[in-house]
Amino acid sequence: MTCAHLSEVRPVQPQTDGCQECLEQGTQWVELRLCLSCGHVGCCNSSSGRHAQAHFHATGHPIVRAFRTGNDWAYCLEDGVYVDTEAIDQAVQAAIHHASRMRLQQHAKYFRLV
Numbered sequence: 001m002t003c004a005h006l007s008e009v010r011p012v013q014p015q016t017d018g019c020q021e022c023l024e025q026g027t028q029w030v031e032l033r034l035c036l037s038c039g040h041v042g043c044c045n046s047s048s049g050r051h052a053q054a055h056f057h058a059t060g061h062p063i064v065r066a067f068r069t070g071n072d073w074a075y076c077l078e079d080g081v082y083v084d085t086e087a088i089d090q091a092v093q094a095a096i097h098h099a100s101r102m103r104l105q106q107h108a109k110y111f112r113l114v
């Protein structure tokens with residue numbers, strides 16, 4: 001089974017240094033997961049909060065990447081499969097490329113109108 005959600009991947013910055021909800025609630029996490037759609041940082045399913053999973057249920061953002069664990073892997077919560085990190089990096093590049101092309105098109109439209 002492969003993941004069909006690579007188009008949901010964005011060039012994100014981590015929003016927080018640790019699990020966002022655990023930091024707010026003062027609870028501990030085991031490992032961290034970074035949401036590749038918005039940059040939310042949540043804790044793994046071995047943590048008591050399971051906030052990465054909760055974030056997926058709340059938002060539908062499917063793909064997380066291991067965050068500061070010492071291992072680099074990505075996982076699709078929707079499909080329940082690991083996703084090739086090279087494919088993730090390519091999707092991020094494609095998203096950056098798409099965003100800059102959109103900006104250029106907007107510029108072009110602007111100059112034609114003026």
Ligand SMILES: [Zn+2]
Nearest residue numbers: 003004005076
């Ligand atoms: Zn998927």
Ligand SMILES: [Zn+2]
Nearest residue numbers: 019043049051
């Ligand atoms: Zn948490």
Ligand SMILES: [Zn+2]
Nearest residue numbers: 035038040061
């Ligand atoms: Zn997210």
